[in-house]
Amino acid sequence: MRKLRIVGQRELRTDAIAKATGRVRFTADMRRKDMLTGKALFAAYPHALIKNIDVSEALRVPGVVTVMTAKDLPGRNGYGVMIQDKPVIVESKTHYEGDAVALVAAVSDEAAREALRRIKVDYELLPAYDDPREAMKEGAVRIHENHPVAEDGNILVTLKLDRGDVEEAFAQADIIIENDYETPIVEHCYMEPDVCIAEPDPLTGGLTVISPAQAVYANRRSLAGVFGIPHNKLRVVSPLVGGGFGGKEDSCLDVSAMAGVLAVKCDRPVYMELTREEVFRTTGKRHATYISHRLAATKEGKVLAVDVRTILNKGAYVSMGGMKEPLHAVTMRTLVYAAGAYHVPNARARSHSVFTNTPYACAFRGFGVPQATFAMECQMDELARRLGMDPVKIRQINMLRHNDRTITGQVMLESRGLGLGECIEKVAERFGWDKALPAAAGPVKKGKGFAVYMYGTGIPLLFEGSNCYAHLQLDGTLSLAVSSTEIGQGLNTVLAQIAAETLGIRVADVVVELSDTAKTPDSGPTVGSRSAVLVGNAVLDACAKLRERMLTVAARYMFAKTDPRDITIEDGVVSVIGKPELKQPLSAVAAKAYASQVPLAVVGSWYPPQASFSAEDGQGNPCHAYAFGAQAVEVTVDVETGVITVQRAVMACDVGKAINPVNVEGQMEGGSAQGLGWALMEESIMEKGVMRNPTFHSYMIPTIEDLPRLEPIIVEHPNELGPYGAKGVGEPATIGMAPAIRNAVWDALGIKINVIPLTARQIIKSVKEHEQGR
Amino acid sequence: MSVEVTCTINGEQHVLPVEPAETLVESLRLRLGLTGVKKACGTGDCGACTVLVDGEALRSCILLTASMQGKSITTIEGLGTPDNLHPVQEAFVEAGGIQCGFCTPGMILTAKAMLDKNPRPSDAEIMEGLSGNLCRCTGYVKIVDSVHRAAEKMAP
Numbered sequence A: 001m002r003k004l005r006i007v008g009q010r011e012l013r014t015d016a017i018a019k020a021t022g023r024v025r026f027t028a029d030m031r032r033k034d035m036l037t038g039k040a041l042f043a044a045y046p047h048a049l050i051k052n053i054d055v056s057e058a059l060r061v062p063g064v065v066t067v068m069t070a071k072d073l074p075g076r077n078g079y080g081v082m083i084q085d086k087p088v089i090v091e092s093k094t095h096y097e098g099d100a101v102a103l104v105a106a107v108s109d110e111a112a113r114e115a116l117r118r119i120k121v122d123y124e125l126l127p128a129y130d131d132p133r134e135a136m137k138e139g140a141v142r143i144h145e146n147h148p149v150a151e152d153g154n155i156l157v158t159l160k161l162d163r164g165d166v167e168e169a170f171a172q173a174d175i176i177i178e179n180d181y182e183t184p185i186v187e188h189c190y191m192e193p194d195v196c197i198a199e200p201d202p203l204t205g206g207l208t209v210i211s212p213a214q215a216v217y218a219n220r221r222s223l224a225g226v227f228g229i230p231h232n233k234l235r236v237v238s239p240l241v242g243g244g245f246g247g248k249e250d251s252c253l254d255v256s257a258m259a260g261v262l263a264v265k266c267d268r269p270v271y272m273e274l275t276r277e278e279v280f281r282t283t284g285k286r287h288a289t290y291i292s293h294r295l296a297a298t299k300e301g302k303v304l305a306v307d308v309r310t311i312l313n314k315g316a317y318v319s320m321g322g323m324k325e326p327l328h329a330v331t332m333r334t335l336v337y338a339a340g341a342y343h344v345p346n347a348r349a350r351s352h353s354v355f356t357n358t359p360y361a362c363a364f365r366g367f368g369v370p371q372a373t374f375a376m377e378c379q380m381d382e383l384a385r386r387l388g389m390d391p392v393k394i395r396q397i398n399m400l401r402h403n404d405r406t407i408t409g410q411v412m413l414e415s416r417g418l419g420l421g422e423c424i425e426k427v428a429e430r431f432g433w434d435k436a437l438p439a440a441a442g443p444v445k446k447g448k449g450f451a452v453y454m455y456g457t458g459i460p461l462l463f464e465g466s467n468c469y470a471h472l473q474l475d476g477t478l479s480l481a482v483s484s485t486e487i488g489q490g491l492n493t494v495l496a497q498i499a500a501e502t503l504g505i506r507v508a509d510v511v512v513e514l515s516d517t518a519k520t521p522d523s524g525p526t527v528g529s530r531s532a533v534l535v536g537n538a539v540l541d542a543c544a545k546l547r548e549r550m551l552t553v554a555a556r557y558m559f560a561k562t563d564p565r566d567i568t569i570e571d572g573v574v575s576v577i578g579k580p581e582l583k584q585p586l587s588a589v590a591a592k593a594y595a596s597q598v599p600l601a602v603v604g605s606w607y608p609p610q611a612s613f614s615a616e617d618g619q620g621n622p623c624h625a626y627a628f629g630a631q632a633v634e635v636t637v638d639v640e641t642g643v644i645t646v647q648r649a650v651m652a653c654d655v656g657k658a659i660n661p662v663n664v665e666g667q668m669e670g671g672s673a674q675g676l677g678w679a680l681m682e683e684s685i686m687e688k689g690v691m692r693n694p695t696f697h698s699y700m701i702p703t704i705e706d707l708p709r710l711e712p713i714i715v716e717h718p719n720e721l722g723p724y725g726a727k728g729v730g731e732p733a734t735i736g737m738a739p740a741i742r743n744a745v746w747d748a749l750g751i752k753i754n755v756i757p758l759t760a761r762q763i764i765k766s767v768k769e770h771e772q773g774r
Numbered sequence B: 001m002s003v004e005v006t007c008t009i010n011g012e013q014h015v016l017p018v019e020p021a022e023t024l025v026e027s028l029r030l031r032l033g034l035t036g037v038k039k040a041c042g043t044g045d046c047g048a049c050t051v052l053v054d055g056e057a058l059r060s061c062i063l064l065t066a067s068m069q070g071k072s073i074t075t076i077e078g079l080g081t082p083d084n085l086h087p088v089q090e091a092f093v094e095a096g097g098i099q100c101g102f103c104t105p106g107m108i109l110t111a112k113a114m115l116d117k118n119p120r121p122s123d124a125e126i127m128e129g130l131s132g133n134l135c136r137c138t139g140y141v142k143i144v145d146s147v148h149r150a151a152e153k154m155a156p
Helices: A016-020 A109-117 A166-172 A216-227 A251-266 A276-282 A329-336 A369-387 A391-398 A420-431 A491-503 A531-558 A586-594 A661-680 A737-749 A760-771 B024-031 B087-094 B104-117 B123-129 B141-154
Strands: A036-042 A048-054 A064-068 A100-106 A120-125 A155-163 A175-183 A195-201 A206-210 A234-237 A270-273 A289-297 A303-315 A346-355 A444-456 A466-472 A478-482 A510-514 A567-570 A573-576 A579-585 A601-606 A626-638 A644-654 A711-715 B003-009 B012-018 B050-053 B056-059 B072-074
Touching: A016 B087, A016 B104, A036 A109, A036 A251, A036 A276, A048 A100, A064 A109, A064 A251, A100 A109, A100 A251, A155 A329, A166 A289, A166 A303, A166 A346, A175 A369, A195 A251, A206 A216, A206 A251, A216 A234, A216 A251, A251 A270, A251 A276, A289 A369, A303 A329, A303 A369, A329 A346, A329 A369, A369 A391, A369 A444, A369 A737, A391 A420, A391 A444, A420 A444, A420 A626, A420 A644, A420 A711, A444 A737, A466 A531, A478 A491, A478 A531, A491 A510, A491 A531, A531 A567, A531 A573, A531 A586, A531 A601, A573 A586, A579 A586, A626 A737, A644 A661, A644 A737, A661 A711, A661 A737, A661 B141, A737 A760, B012 B024, B050 B104, B056 B104, B087 B104, B087 B141, B104 B123, B104 B141, B123 B141
Parallel strands: A036 A270, A206 A234, A303 A346, A478 A510, A644 A711, B003 B072
Antiparallel strands: A036 A100, A048 A120, A064 A100, A155 A346, A175 A289, A195 A206, A195 A270, A289 A303, A444 A626, A466 A478, A466 A601, A567 A573, A573 A579, A626 A644, B003 B012, B050 B056, B050 B072
16 A cells, blocks of 8 residues: 555645635625525414414515415425425424424515514414423323324334343342433534525526535435425535534525525525524424433443433424434434443343424434433443442443444444544543542532543445545546535545545645535535545545546556556656656646546445344444544532533544544544533523523533633544545544533532533532432 | 714725614625625624724624724734735634634634734633634634744744
8 A cells, every 4th residue: 555645644624714814605605685585483482373374464564575374385395304394384383483484585684574573473372392201291282293204192203222131131230320311402503503595597497595504415305395396406505514513404404495485486586594593493403311221230340231211302303313214313323322332232222202392303413422422421430439440440341342242233343443442541641540630629629530432434324325526637636526515524625635645646636516416416414424434435436546547548658568556646746666757747647548538537436334223123233333432531610609610621532544633633622612512501491492592692602711722632443444544533522521521520529410511500409419418 | 864984994994874773794794795704693692703993803793883983994804815814814724723614704803803912822811812702613722722823923
């Protein structure tokens, strides 16, 4: 194998200068004066029957072009990432406060707002559910009367995992640990609010929707029917995206559906932007979970079994919630990761996804794994305590090793990258885990906590795979096209590095065209920590083909009688190995190829080994490779104010191969910051379906002052199937922070708290309860 | 009923007819096409819309344009160009302080205003100075690094 020249380098992001100068155009920056303004009247009550809607006054507002209710829609009144259960405009019933009751298009923002004020809706209120444990009770009011896939009343789905003999393992156990855990509803808080430009296309008779989106082809498939047009007449474009974290797999559908139907109705371009408050109230959220976890172990510290029941708050619609075959989604991940990153021979897990009247729960960085791992990592800390064993030691005893099977029965292989042990060692060493923390005085207590995790690369579904176009130009530069989205992760840079390395050109000679159904082939959604690996492999495939062709052309026409295997391409120069005087610029070879009927355009593809998973027993091989990680934190807790400060955070992640270490660190740091927010401060506070804190001054996310200097460590155990050994890194680093912080707080206070967020109020309450001996 | 406001924007004098309740972010984006100014919350909480007004970093989503009479406003477009980056921009590019880029213009302008007053800030001073600018992508580590790097570049 050639020595790597570009992959693994700290290349500067190819989009950084455009972003630093403010010249990059996000969707909202493309607004034109000829566009109508679209606005939605959202449900005044999260769960209610709509008895009557009167839009006559609204239509009289000067400047209003149309007011639409459900009866005015051009196509199917339903869409969704997995199943089309979310109406564009609700007809007779509201399910959460983000349901649109009517839509308005007007020539100005003011006219649109005035029209919304004049729409009269009569509601008959129904009881609204925030808590899935209430909504799943017998006798609860059904949120969806005739849901296409709900299994039992408000229970969307129950998935099961069974492995080994759980009863026997618990009977044999020396120690049983049993706890209930709760995690909150949280908001993605991408900085760019949801927005869409929808514009009829006179050439095709179809529609173009421009919106920050994580999956342009999924949008096309989901929305074409809503507009009453075939798939190929819906052009979906995602410009650069101002953060998504899973949310813009769904929320872009909402705003695109609404703007799109208005554009179709008016036959004019429509601009629609959600306010921050609307983003908070109406778009998708992280699933809140309620996890009952039983763990059986020997007195030597070996975990024998887990028995886990998880209830997920689905919110109002399926989104990424999951169902039986073949779309298990978030619900399925809570099963797969119920035993964390450990070898546990016996497992039983049941996960129920339950409708409520809160915003639909969707994909959110980690996709159910942070919740499942939080519970398991808390259990492992308690096991260590009960045995008087070091928390790091207990993890080393039980961690997955080569040839171990996970609780889905998948065999873990070092050849796919299995660096958990190294992550644990490196974090413990850097953190100084063996050294006692200096004693704290007064009301400020100190503690340290540890956690480990694993996370699969890619989507564990049957249709997982990626395609790209690569077109070598006659001047030796390369055009690449993929439907994936640049969302801040640095994909355009990473793909350019893979292409440049493989073909033998400079990063500066690669341009990556992104996320436009008219220009790019389907490389799959930008989710699941999949793009660097799956799309990277498609790019590698394409560039390897181009390289092969260039070497053949050079051998045949330019370096007569040379074996192509003795020719190389570096920095855009084709030369004979060992004979540097025999060289040609790549442009000359490309021109010769062009003149010799050798195609310069190729399709690259990569499909991982097909995933398997049974919804009946949870057995199978969901992902081809897994990233692993470990995390240690030091906290101080002020027992008088309840304030927790994370003083240090060290994290290691086995990413297979860091294609661009700066980007990998950025993912680890950013993911950890989101994990810290989830652990300490973030929660969508719901009261009967109404969000009480829909602003950035009432819903807190970490500021620069809330974080210590995060200390990422990159570990590389190559994945034989990944491009240059890579595994996915986008989501994993989100997982470890919350359990590590919770375990550190236990260490500091000697108080076990099984609920996050660990707000000051929660700490004071727990300290008080502890003092009162409860 | 619009009012006329005369102010300097990125070094050029403008006479803007604006509505009394019009916010500066709207005027800059929609009237002048200065879309580098980002609107992310509209409530003055996140700092994405930060511009410099007579050298002070202020939130343009809660400033009325009508109050800008005689002021000098700098947006990200007025700081540096791709071929001639301002040292703060250059530092953010080089130190990996940019991911999605939506908070970046506000972050860079806030950092510039801070460095103009305090050319060699400590970690704690940087954190205090940027605590009103939310970033959801980076975890802020490389933003702190970017500001230190900018300070080095700007040192006389």
